[in-house]
Structures are given as C-alpha cells and as structure tokens.
Amino acid sequence: MLSPVDHREGPDLSRRVSPREAGADDERVTIRDVAARAGVSATTVSRVIKGDYPVAQSTRTRVLRAMRELDYVLNVHARALSGASTKMVAFVLDDVTGPSFAYVAKGVEQQATAEGRLCMVCTTHGDPARELAVVEAMREQRADAVILVGGGSLDDTYRERMSHFAHALDKAGSRLVLCGRPPLGDDVPTTVVEYDNEGGAYAMTSHLLSQGHRRIALVGASTPDDLSTTKLDRVRGFERAHESFGVPYDPDLVIPAYFGRADGYAATRRLIALGAEFTAVFAATDMVAIGVLAALREAGIRVPEDVSLAGYDDIPFAADLTPALTTVHVPTEELGRTAVRLALNREERQHVVLGTHIVVRDSVRPPGRNMVR
Amino acid sequence: MLSPVDHREGPDLSRRVSPREAGADDERVTIRDVAARAGVSATTVSRVIKGDYPVAQSTRTRVLRAMRELDYVLNVHARALSGASTKMVAFVLDDVTGPSFAYVAKGVEQQATAEGRLCMVCTTHGDPARELAVVEAMREQRADAVILVGGGSLDDTYRERMSHFAHALDKAGSRLVLCGRPPLGDDVPTTVVEYDNEGGAYAMTSHLLSQGHRRIALVGASTPDDLSTTKLDRVRGFERAHESFGVPYDPDLVIPAYFGRADGYAATRRLIALGAEFTAVFAATDMVAIGVLAALREAGIRVPEDVSLAGYDDIPFAADLTPALTTVHVPTEELGRTAVRLALNREERQHVVLGTHIVVRDSVRPPGRNMVR
DNA sequence: CATACCGTAGACACCGGTTTCTACACCTGC
DNA sequence: GCAGGTGTAGAAACCGGTGTCTACGGTATG
Structure with a gap:
C-alpha cells in the first residue's frame, strides 16, 4: 500500500503528467516501487532479479524482502521490449482434439517447459489462410519458435508466403519448425521434423x-x-x-x-x-x-x-x-519434443526423420475362404 | 529486400544514437522506420494502425505502402507496455492428452479466437505446486484471463495462495476462472464454471x-x-x-x-x-x-x-x-467456451453450473441370473 | 477583418525493465 | 601519502508503441 510515485522531488515538475491519479486502487507495483521501499535504485533491483551482477548480500536481502512485501510481479513485456527473449514457443495445429495432435502437443509442452519456455497454442481447422494469419500473429509476439504441425498445403502462393515467414522469423532470431510435413526448400531456413x-x-x-x-x-x-x-x-x-x-x-x-x-x-x-x-x-x-x-x-x-x-x-x-x-x-510425443529441442538448440541437425513401425494386434489375420461378396 | 532505414534525412541529427550500427543485418523494423519512409511522424503511423483517429486518406495510403514495403510487424510487447490489453488468455490443465481436457481446450481456443484473443496453454500434471507457479507466470504475462481446468486441491495453504492470486489478478484487471471446480469462497473474485x-x-x-x-x-x-x-x-x-x-x-x-x-x-x-x-x-x-x-x-x-x-x-x-x-x-466444449466468455464479459453472471445427462448405449442391461460369483 | 473552429499532424513524455557508463568508498602496494 | 584496483551502486538512455498536448493551414462566423 505504498504510494507508487516518489514525491521527494519538488512540487515544480511533479504531478504534471500523472495518469495514475485516476483509479485510486489500480496499484501495479513496478521495479521502482520496490527500489524505493528497499532504499536502492531500480538498477539494483533489476540486478537482484537477474542475478548476473554482484549485489551485496545485505542489499539483496532488503530488496527481496521489499519484493515480497509489495507482491511484486515482473512485467515480461517490459523485459521483452528491452531485448530479452520472450521465452515463448508457439504451436500451431489443426485441431486440439485430434488424438495424435494432442500427443504432439504434450511433447511440445514438455520440452518447452524443460527449456524454460511458455507455450502458445493456436488452431487453424485446416485452413491455410488462417495458418498464415496465425504465424503472422506469432511474429508479432516475437515467439522464440513457431511450430507447425500436420500436413501442410502444397499450394504455391501458400508455400511462397510461408517461405517468407521462415526468412522473416530467421532474421528476427526466431525459427519456423515444420513438424510432420516436408521442407519448403533447401534455401528456406526452417527446422524440419518428419516421421516416415x-x-x-x-x-x-x-x-x-x-x-x-x-x-x-x-x-x-x-x-x-x-x-x-x-x-x-x-x-x-x-x-x-x-x-x-x-x-x-x-x-x-x-x-x-x-x-x-x-x-x-x-x-x-x-x-x-x-x-x-x-x-x-x-x-x-x-x-x-x-x-x-x-x-x-x-x-x-x-x-x-x-x-x-x-x-x-x-x-x-x-x-x-x-x-x-x-x-x-x-x-x-517424440515429434513434439524433438521439434522444440532442435528449434532452440540450433547446433543440432535441423532436419530429422523419426521412424515408424507397425504394432501387431488382433485385427489382421490371413484371409479365410469367406471373402466378402 | 528493401533497405529498412530511410537515409533521406540529413546527417545532422541522425546516427547520433544508433545502437543499430553493429549487426549489419539485424533489421527489426520499427514504427519510426515506417514513419521515415512514409515521410510522416511515428504518431501518424500508430494512428493508421489503430484506426481510431482521423488520418487523411492520402497519408494513410503512403503509410500502408511503407509498412508493406518494409514488412513491418507490430511489437505486441511495446503495445502491452503502453497500457493496452495483451489480448491473451491462459489455460491451465493437468494434461493435454486427457480426452475431455482436449475438448475443453477446444472450447477455450474457439471462444478466445472469437473474442480476438490468443491462447496460452500450460500443463501441471496434477501438481498443485506447479499450478501455482504457472498462475504466477501468467501474472507476469498480464494475461486477460487465467483459466484453471479440472478438480483442484482442497489443501488449505493451496486455497489460500490461489485466493491471493485471484485478488491480485482482479486488481490487475485480469480474472481467475475456475472451470469444473468449486468456488474458493464468496469474497474471492473469480469466475466459476462448473458442471453438475x-x-x-x-x-x-x-x-x-x-x-x-x-x-x-x-x-x-x-x-x-x-x-x-x-x-x-x-x-x-x-x-x-x-x-x-x-x-x-x-x-x-x-x-x-x-x-x-x-x-x-x-x-x-x-x-x-x-x-x-x-x-x-x-x-x-x-x-x-x-x-x-x-x-x-x-x-x-x-x-x-x-x-x-x-x-x-x-x-x-x-x-x-x-x-x-x-x-x-x-x-x-461448452465448459471451455463459457469460461472464456464470462471472464471477458464481466457483466454476465460469474457463476454458472452446466447440466450433465446420461447417454444410454449398449453396456447396461437389467441383471440376469448369472451374477458374478 | 478578426476570431473561432475543424481537420490533420508532430513533439514529447510515458509504460517498466535492462544496460552502459560513471562514481564513490575502501583496500592494497610502493 | 598517493596511484591503482576492486566491489558496489546510481543516473540516464533505450527498447517500440501510445496518449496528450500543441500547432498550423484553411474555412466558417460575427
């Protein structure tokens, strides 16, 4: 319940631009609020959070306590804006309820979590236009990787636009992953995980x-x-x-x-x-x-x-x-896991084909005499 | 393959602060690049994108062309940072491969798309601790709504921490949704969608x-x-x-x-x-x-x-x-759709119980004489 | 002819972290 | 006693959009 704005500065230039004044209880706690409470600068709080810069033990303790007391929550958008990775992978499929898709999704989610990523899911209902729109949205989100699952369209303008996205994502440091579908071409920077x-x-x-x-x-x-x-x-x-x-x-x-x-x-x-x-x-x-x-x-x-x-x-x-x-x-499941792993660890081979094998159960027997008709 | 930076501007105030100079091909196009190319200010470009402020038709055309030529992609993090909604709902469940969960997911995805939202999916594997961690992550993401699916834990400290999250999300203008699980208490601001x-x-x-x-x-x-x-x-x-x-x-x-x-x-x-x-x-x-x-x-x-x-x-x-x-x-599916709808349209009732009914097929008959054993 | 207003557009601060550059205290060594 | 290093911390610019306030040309009004 601390005032979010530091009033120490003279009244001369204060209050002038304070959109905060309206809602009385819209208290979003920022890193500077934490800093004020701990009696340090915002820089120091940032360093405590990241942990990549030496901060005196006593200072760190004070900062951590202030964070706890104010129920501080980091703002990922601010972090992403200042250059950090978004720690997000996107996952695009036809339909979540497809029984095999769900397992690919599980693999993706698993590996994404293992690599410290959050996971976005979008469905296309088999519509190539919607797929392109979704990939565009993922570019806006600056996702670390965009994983496309399921057989893609062979239409030429579709392939061309998808290649464009692949290049664009690549330039932005992201990656387009084709999962269970063939490559777009040798010169297109994609990760491809197929199965036989x-x-x-x-x-x-x-x-x-x-x-x-x-x-x-x-x-x-x-x-x-x-x-x-x-x-x-x-x-x-x-x-x-x-x-x-x-x-x-x-x-x-x-x-x-x-x-x-x-x-x-x-x-x-x-x-x-x-x-x-x-x-x-x-x-x-x-x-x-x-x-x-x-x-x-x-x-x-x-x-x-x-x-x-x-x-x-x-x-x-x-x-x-x-x-x-x-x-x-x-x-x-392995398909999903592999897709994420390869996309995030670029040193590995970027095109793999996983094996398939038959599972013999009870629905096949040698043909008897009584052939149908 | 257009040069992303317009060099028409005089050398007087340019280059002064340009961290861009280092990597030759790390070309992320910003709204200001578009503005420069179209010969307008960044403000105007922003207005063309939002469309909520009058812009002369000729100007709009020039801006749109510049955006296309530069392959401009909006940065959602910058937008979210300056106050806009993130247009994202989060969806937390035990396991994507659970056959019923997949259908709830489908409903959530459907309604989220209908309301112009993107959809994050996180799984907890039935671990209440992980669920709390995931909800915390969604707070960082500033999701519009956080939807929890499946039977929750009855543990006291768990309920207490979840109530805390509900209040925190509420204060931040977001919403905690309990889907297929009972309310946390009357004073806890949540949306509850149960079934009978x-x-x-x-x-x-x-x-x-x-x-x-x-x-x-x-x-x-x-x-x-x-x-x-x-x-x-x-x-x-x-x-x-x-x-x-x-x-x-x-x-x-x-x-x-x-x-x-x-x-x-x-x-x-x-x-x-x-x-x-x-x-x-x-x-x-x-x-x-x-x-x-x-x-x-x-x-x-x-x-x-x-x-x-x-x-x-x-x-x-x-x-x-x-x-x-x-x-x-x-x-x-209706469960998922309803969860999203109520969370985003707060004027509706925030606690509904959907009906269930039996489906009679072939696996039940009156008991015969031959009871087991 | 001066004032008012409308349509359009730019300048600038701001959102909340991160990063670079600078600063200061304290200690070591000659 | 002073130069140089080390450990710690702060000020300020920056990321890329958005909101607010101001400005300017042109027409309508008194």
Whole structure:
C-alpha cells in the first residue's frame, strides 16, 4: 500500500503528467516501487532479479524482502521490449482434439517447459489462410519458435508466403519448425521434423500382403481438394509395397477420403454397396479405421474373421477397440519434443526423420475362404 | 529486400544514437522506420494502425505502402507496455492428452479466437505446486484471463495462495476462472464454471438401480491422497441415488482409484480376485471404464450379459467401444467456451453450473441370473 | 477583418525493465 | 601519502508503441 510515485522531488515538475491519479486502487507495483521501499535504485533491483551482477548480500536481502512485501510481479513485456527473449514457443495445429495432435502437443509442452519456455497454442481447422494469419500473429509476439504441425498445403502462393515467414522469423532470431510435413526448400531456413509416413505404410501393406491378402482396400487417399503430403506419402507406401511383392493393386480399391471417423464409415458403406471384393482394409488413420469397423460390423462383416483391418497412427484407443487394432505407430510425443529441442538448440541437425513401425494386434489375420461378396 | 532505414534525412541529427550500427543485418523494423519512409511522424503511423483517429486518406495510403514495403510487424510487447490489453488468455490443465481436457481446450481456443484473443496453454500434471507457479507466470504475462481446468486441491495453504492470486489478478484487471471446480469462497473474485458432477452420478446410479441392479461397484472413489472435488461429487451422487431408492450400498464396492485406464483395470482385477459380488460397475470416468472392461473381458465376464458397465465423461470413443458405453455426458466444449466468455464479459453472471445427462448405449442391461460369483 | 473552429499532424513524455557508463568508498602496494 | 584496483551502486538512455498536448493551414462566423 505504498504510494507508487516518489514525491521527494519538488512540487515544480511533479504531478504534471500523472495518469495514475485516476483509479485510486489500480496499484501495479513496478521495479521502482520496490527500489524505493528497499532504499536502492531500480538498477539494483533489476540486478537482484537477474542475478548476473554482484549485489551485496545485505542489499539483496532488503530488496527481496521489499519484493515480497509489495507482491511484486515482473512485467515480461517490459523485459521483452528491452531485448530479452520472450521465452515463448508457439504451436500451431489443426485441431486440439485430434488424438495424435494432442500427443504432439504434450511433447511440445514438455520440452518447452524443460527449456524454460511458455507455450502458445493456436488452431487453424485446416485452413491455410488462417495458418498464415496465425504465424503472422506469432511474429508479432516475437515467439522464440513457431511450430507447425500436420500436413501442410502444397499450394504455391501458400508455400511462397510461408517461405517468407521462415526468412522473416530467421532474421528476427526466431525459427519456423515444420513438424510432420516436408521442407519448403533447401534455401528456406526452417527446422524440419518428419516421421516416415511412407515407410509405415509400406511396412503395414507388406504385413497384409505377407499374410496372404491380395485385395486390400485403402481408405483415405487424396481427394482432389486435399493433396496433403501425409496422404500422398501413405498412398505411396501402399503402392510401393505392392510393387515389391509383385502384386498389382486395384485402383478401384484406393478410396479418397478425409481423415475422420465419419469419412471411413461412409467410404466403407459405399464400398460394400458397390459390391467391391476385398479381404482387408488399410485405413489411412485410426480414426478412419474406427469408422470402417463400424460400417463393416453394421453390414454383418466380422473383423478379423471375414475382413482384416489395419490403421495408422496408433492412437491410445487403438488397443481398446474390439478387436484390438493392428496399426502403425507414430512417435507423436517424440515429434513434439524433438521439434522444440532442435528449434532452440540450433547446433543440432535441423532436419530429422523419426521412424515408424507397425504394432501387431488382433485385427489382421490371413484371409479365410469367406471373402466378402 | 528493401533497405529498412530511410537515409533521406540529413546527417545532422541522425546516427547520433544508433545502437543499430553493429549487426549489419539485424533489421527489426520499427514504427519510426515506417514513419521515415512514409515521410510522416511515428504518431501518424500508430494512428493508421489503430484506426481510431482521423488520418487523411492520402497519408494513410503512403503509410500502408511503407509498412508493406518494409514488412513491418507490430511489437505486441511495446503495445502491452503502453497500457493496452495483451489480448491473451491462459489455460491451465493437468494434461493435454486427457480426452475431455482436449475438448475443453477446444472450447477455450474457439471462444478466445472469437473474442480476438490468443491462447496460452500450460500443463501441471496434477501438481498443485506447479499450478501455482504457472498462475504466477501468467501474472507476469498480464494475461486477460487465467483459466484453471479440472478438480483442484482442497489443501488449505493451496486455497489460500490461489485466493491471493485471484485478488491480485482482479486488481490487475485480469480474472481467475475456475472451470469444473468449486468456488474458493464468496469474497474471492473469480469466475466459476462448473458442471453438475453429482447430478450426473445421481442420474446414472438411478438408471442402474431402476434397471434392477442392487449391487453396483463404484470404481474411482477418493484415495486418501487425492481428495479432488470431482471425485467427491461423483461419489456423493452415487450415494444419494441409493438413498432415494432406499437401497443400501455395500461400502466394500466403493473402490478408491485414480482416473486412468490402468487404475480401472487394476481395481477390477482386485475386485474379481476378492470374489466380490456385483451386477454392475459404475466407473468414475470413461477411461476407468475402459480399464474395467478390459479386466472383465480378461476374466471371461461378458458385458453387458454378465455385468453392466457405465462410465462418466462421454469421451468421443465411448460410442466405439464394444459394447458402446453408456455414460454421463459432460459438456466439455461448452465448459471451455463459457469460461472464456464470462471472464471477458464481466457483466454476465460469474457463476454458472452446466447440466450433465446420461447417454444410454449398449453396456447396461437389467441383471440376469448369472451374477458374478 | 478578426476570431473561432475543424481537420490533420508532430513533439514529447510515458509504460517498466535492462544496460552502459560513471562514481564513490575502501583496500592494497610502493 | 598517493596511484591503482576492486566491489558496489546510481543516473540516464533505450527498447517500440501510445496518449496528450500543441500547432498550423484553411474555412466558417460575427
């Protein structure tokens, strides 16, 4: 409850400009208030806080006591303004409720905390325009790093503007991180943390083929309006595995679909209605797999007795489905941790690809006689 | 690639105080650089940005062009320092990967965006000390609102320090929001958004009782070291329903457990090993229910033929379990949205309780003859 | 013709820490 | 007894916007 303004100075130049006078109790305590109470200068208080300059023990004690008594809280904006890092990383994703995104978020948060950073989260709902706007906002915030998660757009003007941001952030001492999406180009200063999308799809398709499946439906290929790199890579792995096994695949079994539960469900119903022949379904994500499972079950098709089912992502619930879902594990948490670590420790390699591997559970079996249709 | 500094000005008063000279390419563009390029004062540029003061159209155009050419980015810290709101809300939760938390987060993010705010996320991993530290950090950030999600601690010194923060934030024009946890006291300036934990538990227990169940195991009661209010309320609903029905409940069937999948699993195995008699299990959360389900299945007990199972929270996967889980719906997204809305629009009521309701699916049936054991 | 007013724009202090440069007391050494 | 060093502390400029006060050209008014 100390007056925040020192009145020792003569009445001549005082009060003249004091916007403080209005609200009687708007008491924000500044470093100078602490200084006044401790009987030292603001400089000394600052030094006590930072601890990087010798301050006599007795002085330090007085200052600390004054801080406590006044309930002093540092103003990060003032600190940031005078050149210090903001100690903040920004994290941009499609949707917090995406089960894998949440785990990336956890990894980011974990590592950010470990490195003494706070964490901003922004969602884009898959809108590239909003993503660009959000990145711009992060430039205003002077974030230490801006982490973009999830498959990016391949649109040219989008890539160009994103490259611009990468350069701008770089010049400002910050960093653009692409997490789970491919680089923007060799000359663009970014940190890239990918995982082996194609390899996982290749491994899973190989697993299905080696179990004897010859007609595998892939649900979740690219739609004309969504050319996300994640999809492209997963489809490529699917194709490459067929080539390796010398097994041709039926293009009619490669079904474009978004990555939601409802999309898997709808696609499968359509597939069944069309009378397509298949012994296994490879869903491009576990969410899609859940939809596929529901549609199959509804049609009286048993999994895995009649049709095998594989997913992608290894979301936490994959193991709790009935049957437990065979899927591709993606190191989501590690993805987030790595993104932050690399962005803040620039001496490390700035492009890594994390491995994926298949997790065999109960939803895949060799095909029986009773092939669908 | 435009030179960020305008050199037209005479050499008379320039360069005098220019710490910029050192690093050749550390080009941060300020409002004054824009002003120089547009041939106006910094004040005018500021007015063009804010748009709350008349600026001649021709001047505005010149300024906007200069901003574009220099790739000017506003500095939010400078703005925040000179009194403006930070346009940020902070969001503090246990764990981003908790399925219900993610939905609260989504609601918070949604509403924050709608109100032109950015969103900080911090996790505490259930540690009250860390929660206090995080709230302190948010005070430093001058966030417009600090939203605490999830059952809080009942510890006295914790409550006292949290009350202190509430008062401090209030004085600073900010707001502490308790989301899904009870008020700290009448004199503490907080916004409280709860949901009817007890009512949901009451409704679900009533549902089970009305189906004829008389021996219902409650998995997920309070442990001595975790007296979270969420648990307490759910147990109370369970008890109150029994009273209403005039059915005594067996205290041995009220099992303390944490809220994880593994906890439900372990508790159920213990229950079975002990030879407890029950026809239904009410899991205190859906995650617990998943563990319970796994343990029952492992023991050869069918759900719902042999034992009925009910959950709490209505997480997105509840409908995809086999059998689809009967559970209590919690309006998580609305919880998040409401929290932000009330905190930023202070004229509304600052304490609301959202409703919960049961969602009947396939995991509950009237008890058959073959009761366990 | 002088005064008043309107629209527009600049000067300058200020927000709250940080940093550089300077200052002073005290001690050491010759 | 004085030059030089060391430990500690303060004054003032600065970071980059914003608010307030003043100023100036031009038109409307008495």
